[in-house]
Amino acid sequence: MDLNQQWNKVLDILQNEVTAVTFDLWVEPLKPIQYCDDEFLMVANSVTAKNQANNPNLFQKIQNAVRKVFNNYTILKIIDNEEARSIKNKEEELTKEIPQQSSYFSNENKVESKFNSKYTFDNFIVGKSNQVVQAAVYTVACYPSEKINPLFIYGGVGLGKTHLLHAAGNYLVEHRPELNVLYVTCETFTNDYVDSLRLAKDKSNTAFRDKYRNVDVLMIDDIQFISNKPGIQEEFFHTFNDLYQNNKQIIIASDRAPKEMSALEERLRSRFSSGLIQDIQSPDYGTRVAILRKKASQEGYLVDDDVINYIAEFYDTNVREMEGILSKVCFYSSLIGKSSASMEDAKEALKDIDYTSNNTITADKIINTVCEYFKVSKDDIIGKKKNKEIVEPRQLCVYLINEMINIPLAAIGEIFGGRDHTTIMHARDKISTQIKVNPHIKTIVQDIKSQISKH
Numbered sequence: 001m002d003l004n005q006q007w008n009k010v011l012d013i014l015q016n017e018v019t020a021v022t023f024d025l026w027v028e029p030l031k032p033i034q035y036c037d038d039e040f041l042m043v044a045n046s047v048t049a050k051n052q053a054n055n056p057n058l059f060q061k062i063q064n065a066v067r068k069v070f071n072n073y074t075i076l077k078i079i080d081n082e083e084a085r086s087i088k089n090k091e092e093e094l095t096k097e098i099p100q101q102s103s104y105f106s107n108e109n110k111v112e113s114k115f116n117s118k119y120t121f122d123n124f125i126v127g128k129s130n131q132v133v134q135a136a137v138y139t140v141a142c143y144p145s146e147k148i149n150p151l152f153i154y155g156g157v158g159l160g161k162t163h164l165l166h167a168a169g170n171y172l173v174e175h176r177p178e179l180n181v182l183y184v185t186c187e188t189f190t191n192d193y194v195d196s197l198r199l200a201k202d203k204s205n206t207a208f209r210d211k212y213r214n215v216d217v218l219m220i221d222d223i224q225f226i227s228n229k230p231g232i233q234e235e236f237f238h239t240f241n242d243l244y245q246n247n248k249q250i251i252i253a254s255d256r257a258p259k260e261m262s263a264l265e266e267r268l269r270s271r272f273s274s275g276l277i278q279d280i281q282s283p284d285y286g287t288r289v290a291i292l293r294k295k296a297s298q299e300g301y302l303v304d305d306d307v308i309n310y311i312a313e314f315y316d317t318n319v320r321e322m323e324g325i326l327s328k329v330c331f332y333s334s335l336i337g338k339s340s341a342s343m344e345d346a347k348e349a350l351k352d353i354d355y356t357s358n359n360t361i362t363a364d365k366i367i368n369t370v371c372e373y374f375k376v377s378k379d380d381i382i383g384k385k386k387n388k389e390i391v392e393p394r395q396l397c398v399y400l401i402n403e404m405i406n407i408p409l410a411a412i413g414e415i416f417g418g419r420d421h422t423t424i425m426h427a428r429d430k431i432s433t434q435i436k437v438n439p440h441i442k443t444i445v446q447d448i449k450s451q452i453s454k455h
């Protein structure tokens with residue numbers, strides 16, 4: 001039985017020992033990398049994940065499970081990628097000693113990219129912001145080297161570029177197993193190149209070329225990190241040309257457009273523009289809600305709709321952060337023993353996030369100013385009264401809070417005695433329509449705004 005199979009047994013045990021969220025977040029992503037001399041070495045996918053897994057409570061459980069499977073006294077070590085990399089320097093000795101046991105340090109000459117099985121086209125929510133990019137990547141996956149080559153996709157952090165590259169990889173592995181598909185980050189490309197220079201002293205520089213020039217599809221992620229060292233760009237340029245001339249598919253992802261990459265040589269920039277350069281935008285609210293729903297069902301989280309809406313309103317520029325918040329809320333609710341995450345849990349889990357930190361205008365200040373202006377009491381404004389003299393100022397408060405402070409509608413609802421976010425949305429929309437058609441309201445809003453800013 002190989003290391004991975006044994007590790008799967010450990011996972012089976014742990015699944016019953018820890019909560020689903022702990023399992024998903026901290027246990028399952030651990031990768032066993034080495035087992036020798038009674039020492040069992042695992043790598044966590046981030047420093048946070050390493051710290052969580054080394055937390056005494058969880059660590060004890062993992063260790064007990066490992067010992068059950070390995071049947072002898074086993075010392076467990078959980079490290080992060082950085083530490084794994086320094087061990088990698090001893091790679092040659094290690095792999096000689098324990099052949100086959102380490103898939104993590106596998107021989108890189110063989111082109112074999114592992115794609116994250118969660119990053120598929122099916123799991124990618126398509127909306128206005130990303131439909132063109134998604135279609136482009138999908139086309140490339142279906143017709144490599146035939147339709148769009150090279151494909152250069154770019155957009156802000158956490159918007160799904162890596163997800164799409166992996167989706168293409170997964171698709172190709174499934175539908176075109178005969179093709180050599182290589183996914184690397186710019187960092188790996190650079191490291192491989194630097195290594196090849198180091199090795200070139202004793203052998204000829206073929207490992208690097210074998211790896212990069214024998215592929216049918218090359219994907220390079222985060223190309224913005226390409227260093228401005230001429231050697232790397234030179235090598236990349238040759239790799240690119242070589243593949244391109246041999247009609248091989250190239251897909252590149254970056255956080256900015258080629259024209260904004262100052263370190264990029266002109267000849268590379270013009271190579272990129274010979275194919276399609278396509279940007280990916282931040283998802284709109286509906287798409288964000290759909291992404292969160294998908295994520296929740298994928299991870300087996302049970303979450304109230306309110307919570308999904310609340311998070312989707314707040315996080316509008318980075319899907320990764322938004323998903324992180326969802327995990328945090330679910331993790332919190334599982335910690336306190338709940339089966340499903342509610343608004344209360346969300347607020348408790350997120351209470352250290354200060355929505356108004358860079359803003360001297362607070363909801364309180366807005367409400368007080370409106371109360372003063374209309375000579376009504378704050379209790380009435382946030383209370384339940386339905387007479388016109390109160391309802392109008394209340395709607396104005398909602399409108400102004402929404403406009404002047406970046407807080408979710410659901411959070412505004414909370415300020416107004418727990419009204420739900422659709423009521424809040426209605427109030428806001430009513431005033432914004434009135435402003436357009438009624439100059440009197442428009443003047444009132446301007447007056448109040450200037451008073452708020454003066455305070």
Ligand code: ADP
Nearest residue numbers: 123124125157158159160161162163291319320
């Ligand atoms: P980038 O590479 O652009 O920085 P990633 O591809 O790493 O971003 O995406 C960050 C996270 O957001 C991933 O977990 C990814 O699955 C998720 N994500 C981003 N966009 C979408 C989408 N449209 N549908 C589903 N998940 C998405």
Ligand code: MG
Nearest residue numbers: 161162163221
């Ligand atoms: Mg990425």
